[in-house]
Amino acid sequence: MATLxxxxxxxxxxxxxxxxxxxxxxxxxxxxxxxxxxAIAATGYRPNLMARALSEGKSSMVAIVLPNxxxxxxxxxVRIAERVARQRKYFLMVCNTDEQTEIGRAYxxxxxxxxxxxVLVLHTGISTSEILELKGGRRSPIVLASEETVxxxxxxxxxxxxxxxxxxxxxxxxxxxxxxxxxxxxxxxxDGIQHLRREGFRDALAEAGxxxxxxxxxxxLDSVSGGQQGALSLxxxxxDLTAIFATNDLLAYGATQALADAGVRxxxxxxxxxxxxxxxxxxxxPALTTVALNIEDVARASINLLLDMIEDxxxxxxxxxxxxxxxxVRASTGCVRRKKRLVSA
Amino acid sequence: MATLxxxxxxxxxxxxxxxxxxxxxxxxxxxxxxxxxxAIAATGYRPNLMARALSEGKSSMVAIVLPNxxxxxxxxxVRIAERVARQRKYFLMVCNTDEQTEIGRAYxxxxxxxxxxxVLVLHTGISTSEILELKGGRRSPIVLASEETVxxxxxxxxxxxxxxxxxxxxxxxxxxxxxxxxxxxxxxxxDGIQHLRREGFRDALAEAGxxxxxxxxxxxLDSVSGGQQGALSLxxxxxDLTAIFATNDLLAYGATQALADAGVRxxxxxxxxxxxxxxxxxxxxPALTTVALNIEDVARASINLLLDMIEDxxxxxxxxxxxxxxxxVRASTGCVRRKKRLVSA
DNA sequence: ATGAAAGCGCTAACAC
DNA sequence: GTGTTAGCGCTTTCAT
Numbered sequence: 001m002a003t004l005x006x007x008x009x010x011x012x013x014x015x016x017x018x019x020x021x022x023x024x025x026x027x028x029x030x031x032x033x034x035x036x037x038x039a040i041a042a043t044g045y046r047p048n049l050m051a052r053a054l055s056e057g058k059s060s061m062v063a064i065v066l067p068n069x070x071x072x073x074x075x076x077x078v079r080i081a082e083r084v085a086r087q088r089k090y091f092l093m094v095c096n097t098d099e100q101t102e103i104g105r106a107y108x109x110x111x112x113x114x115x116x117x118x119v120l121v122l123h124t125g126i127s128t129s130e131i132l133e134l135k136g137g138r139r140s141p142i143v144l145a146s147e148e149t150v151x152x153x154x155x156x157x158x159x160x161x162x163x164x165x166x167x168x169x170x171x172x173x174x175x176x177x178x179x180x181x182x183x184x185x186x187x188x189x190x191d192g193i194q195h196l197r198r199e200g201f202r203d204a205l206a207e208a209g210x211x212x213x214x215x216x217x218x219x220x221l222d223s224v225s226g227g228q229q230g231a232l233s234l235x236x237x238x239x240d241l242t243a244i245f246a247t248n249d250l251l252a253y254g255a256t257q258a259l260a261d262a263g264v265r266x267x268x269x270x271x272x273x274x275x276x277x278x279x280x281x282x283x284x285x286p287a288l289t290t291v292a293l294n295i296e297d298v299a300r301a302s303i304n305l306l307l308d309m310i311e312d313x314x315x316x317x318x319x320x321x322x323x324x325x326x327x328x329v330r331a332s333t334g335c336v337r338r339k340k341r342l343v344s345a
Numbered sequence: 346m347a348t349l350x351x352x353x354x355x356x357x358x359x360x361x362x363x364x365x366x367x368x369x370x371x372x373x374x375x376x377x378x379x380x381x382x383x384a385i386a387a388t389g390y391r392p393n394l395m396a397r398a399l400s401e402g403k404s405s406m407v408a409i410v411l412p413n414x415x416x417x418x419x420x421x422x423v424r425i426a427e428r429v430a431r432q433r434k435y436f437l438m439v440c441n442t443d444e445q446t447e448i449g450r451a452y453x454x455x456x457x458x459x460x461x462x463x464v465l466v467l468h469t470g471i472s473t474s475e476i477l478e479l480k481g482g483r484r485s486p487i488v489l490a491s492e493e494t495v496x497x498x499x500x501x502x503x504x505x506x507x508x509x510x511x512x513x514x515x516x517x518x519x520x521x522x523x524x525x526x527x528x529x530x531x532x533x534x535x536d537g538i539q540h541l542r543r544e545g546f547r548d549a550l551a552e553a554g555x556x557x558x559x560x561x562x563x564x565x566l567d568s569v570s571g572g573q574q575g576a577l578s579l580x581x582x583x584x585d586l587t588a589i590f591a592t593n594d595l596l597a598y599g600a601t602q603a604l605a606d607a608g609v610r611x612x613x614x615x616x617x618x619x620x621x622x623x624x625x626x627x628x629x630x631p632a633l634t635t636v637a638l639n640i641e642d643v644a645r646a647s648i649n650l651l652l653d654m655i656e657d658x659x660x661x662x663x664x665x666x667x668x669x670x671x672x673x674v675r676a677s678t679g680c681v682r683r684k685k686r687l688v689s690a
Numbered sequence: 691a692t693g694a695a696a697g698c699g700c701t702a703a704c705a706c
Numbered sequence: 707g708t709g710t711t712a713g714c715g716c717t718t719t720c721a722t
Contacts, residue, residue, distance in 0.1 A: 001458065001483045003699055014709050019701060029707055044481045049459040050398045051699035054714050059395055061438075061460070069420045069427075070624065079414050082441045086448070091460065093406075094439040096427045103431070113346065114394040115406070115436065136389045138346045224628050253628070260630045279415065283569050283598070284629075285605045348715055359693050364717060374691055396715035399698050 002043035011039035022047065062306060063093040063116040065107050067123050067190045071223075071250065072278045073295065074122070080299035081120065088307050090117075099190055101125045105134060113138030118310045120145060120302055125190035128152045141309035145302040146293075148191045157309060157317040159302045166275045166291040166325040167200025170245050173289070173327055174273060175208050178336035179243035183234030184212070185255060187222035187248040194222070194247040197275055201245055216241075220251070227254020235262065235270075242270060242336050249274035249281045249290055256284065256332065267334035277328055286331035297322050347388035356384035367392065407651060408438040408461040410452050412468050412535045416568075416595065417623045418640065419467070425644035426465065433652050435462075444535055446470045450479060458483030463655045465490060465647055470535035473497045486654035490647035491638075493536045502654060502662040504647045511620045511636040511670040512545025515590055518634070518672055519618060520553050523681035524588035528579030529557070530600060532567035532593040539567070542592040542620055561586075565596070572599020580607065580615075587615060587681050594619035594626045594635055601629065601677065612679035622673055631676035642667050 004015045011018065013032060020027045021036045028036075039045075053059040064081055066074045082092045093116060097104040104124035108131065112119050118141040121131065128144070128151040135142055144150060144158035174182055184201065187194045202212040218233050220226040230251060231244060235258075246252035252274030256266055264270055266286055274281060277292035301320045309315045349360045356363065358381060365372045366381045373381075384390075398404040409426055411419045427437045438461060442449040449469035453476065457464050463486040466476065473489070473496040480487055489495060489503035519527055529546060532539045547557045563578050565571040575596060576589060580603075591597035597619030601611055609615055611631055619626060622637035646665045654660045 001481070004701095005699080015700075016702080016710080017708060020708085023701085027707075032707080046454065046459065046481060046483075048399075048699050049455065050395055050404055051714090052701075053395045054393075054399050054698090054716090055700045055702085057714065069424050070417075072415075072417070072420075075414045075417075075420050078439070079441060079443075082414075082439075083443065091438060091440075091456070093436060094423070094427075095436075096424060098424075098428065109391065110394065111436070114391065136346070136391060138391075257628065257630050283602065285602050349717095350715080360716075361694080361718075362692060365692090368717085372691075377691080393715050396698095397717075399700090399714085400716040400718085402698065 002045040003048070004045075007036070007039045007043055007045045010043065011036040059115060059117055060089060061091045061093055061116045062303070062310070063095055063107065063111050063119040065095045065097060065104050065119060065121050065124055067097050067099045067104075067125070069094065069096045072280055073250075073276060076278060076295050077122070077299045080296050081303040084300055084303045085307070090307065097124055097190075101190065105130070108134045108142070112142060113140030116140070118142065118306045120306050122146065123148075123189050123191045125192070128156050132156065139313070141306055143302055143306045143309070146298050148189070148194060148196065153319055155317060157305055157319070159298055159305060159320045159322060161293050161298060161322050162324055163194065163196035163275075163293075164200035164203070166293060167197035167247070168203045169200075169291045169325055169327050170197075170273050170275060171201040171204025172207070173329070173333065174243045174245060174271065175204060177243075177271065177333060179271060180210070180336075181238060181241040182216065182243045182245055183231070183238065183241045184217045185227060185230035185234070185244060185246040185251050186217055186219050187226065187246070187251050188219060189222045193219060197247040222248050222250060224250055224254040224257070227251035227256075228258040229254075231255035231258040232262070235259070235264070243333070244270060244272045246272065246274045249276045249278045249288060252288055252290065252332070253280060253284055256286075256288070267332050268337065271333040273333050275325075281328070281330070289330045289333040290328050291325045292328050293325055294322055347390040348393070349390070352381070352384045352388055352390045355388065356381040404460060404462055405434060406436045406438055406461045407648070407655070408440055408452065408456050408464040410440045410442060410449050410464060410466050410469055412442050412444045412449075412470070414439065414441045417625055418595075418621060421623060421640050422467070422644045425641050426648040429645055429648045430652070435652065442469055442535075446535065450475070453479045453487070457481075457487060458485030461485070463487065463651045465651050467491065468493075468534050468536045470537070473501050477501065484658070486651055486660075488647055488651045488654070491643050493534070493539060493541065498664055500662060502650055502664070504643055504650060504665045504667060506638050506643060506667050507669055508539065508541035508620075508638075509545035509548070511638060512542035512592070513548050514545075514636045514670055514672050515542075515618045515620060516546040516549025517552070518674070518678065519588045519590060519616065520549060522588075522616065522678060524616060525555070525681075526583060526586040527561065527588045527590055528576070528583065528586045529562045530572060530575035530579070530589060530591040530596050531562055531564050532571065532591070532596050533564060534567045538564060539592040546590055567593050567595060569595055569599040569602070572596035572601075573603040574599075576600035576603040577607070580604070580609070588678070589615060589617045591617065591619045594621045594623045594633060597633055597635065597677070598625060598629060601631075601633070612677050613682065616678040618678050620670070626673070626675070634675045634678040635673050636670045637673050638670055639667055
């Protein structure tokens, strides 16, 4: 594999000149530039990015640390982040923690400021203070995105989503459709219980003069099977419930399945609403009514904030707000029916 | 950020010694090791991985280049690959080409042998000869996984899946259930039409004395919406068809939706079978009967082959075969019914 | 067991 | 315009 100095030797110039034709073409005379280019072509030279990184003190790589790439939210996020990163001339390293906080810690500790110029942290359950500590003295921005709770908002840049509003919107929608007996499935990710969405839902109930009772709530791991279990448990406790609010689309998806398996029709017998609006929400049948969290905006804002901080050391830790969640009405919710349904459980 | 030499200075030793306590602990006297460790702790020192990489000529990073991280096959693959890589002390860079061959090319060209010690290429539609060329003279293994067709099998290591057998198994299953009017949806990914699966299906028909007619086949982009279109088109052409074979689970998923939307019941009216066995196949309702391609085995074999080649320069380009596809019977296929169904199209 | 020193491939002053 | 030179932070012989 050819190196800069080999190319230089062949072209009869020094490494500095070769480096310049590659990076500051205007600084070199056309005739020699041509000669150098010929040498580059002849040798098949390609710059060693590690060497360049060491020399520049900048790797042009950013890392994204996330809990579980299987959860469709993350691929959707990664796709956007990668696209933006690529446009801004950065490579993206995806670090999957398999939902183990310990692995996330190890990644941040090893990568931040050495392999990666910055890191984007998503729902890994590592506390803000600890992240600051892992980062150590290194000049390597870390941004948090879409966290359930951020403890030291002033010291760490992050992109916030109004989860509470999302819960409120979901609650209002069900109430407007006439639902009064509503089961709630609250997800729990690596970064904790999705309590803000629950509180938003509670707000909606309060507006209608109702209150949220714990017997109608199930706290469960944020996954398809969690949604299944939650729905079955709710239905078991109250066979007459007419709607289910899940704090996450994946849970809603699982709930839909469980109802289908139990012979309960959606939305004829029971309405279901989720939050997030992942691709699956559109694709499933019945298509899921949900509250969109604007994944694309979050991803775009997060990676841009990170890159801005990398490129401008003066850039202050910022808090970026994402456009408000929006209700996406699809086929899984409908008006309350009088008709008593058949329960095959 | 503290460097090796700062630590060395504080501990009153040289960089060589500090390096040794970190990497060859037995080469250094316990008492000095202790002193050095204290200095490391005091400074919060963490090795600069770029510097180490340049020095060692090895970055401990591998890249995986894939067409579309949104397609659930890839996250499932990545999760396994990342896990194995992590266990073997490598970082994984995920490079999403957004289905653009040009981007794949750029990634390989830039990364192979400089940022990454090796690269795993999945379905990017870049030809074998071109990959060899992009690699240039660099000592950086590239392995191909699960390609539809590999042109120079002797020159490039790859992990092969018996797609033809998968098609055969799917065909036999439908035939055994008594289906004779079968529509076929053939996917087309970045690496071309999934013709091997179609040929396997044709083999199954041949065993039953039948032949595959082009009027029963739809060639379509490998996606959910492709499956929808394909199914509608097939149903339109032959309202009496009793089964659909899709060369991919995502297509089968789309087909299932289209049928649901059209009021056609699965499997009562029409059976559907796919290939791959992604997670979604289990999760959807009705759960999808499919032919499992053993994603985990493919991922594991691919990444291990790549790392083996990185670590052993003598390792020859190998062809690794994956355990045979297996039929997974779930709820989307059933025996042919006499009863004429209602067609609401 | 430890130190000295060269070098990985590149960039960036600064000199000519 | 182009060359010289000094690093970037680490690893690794080779002496001692």
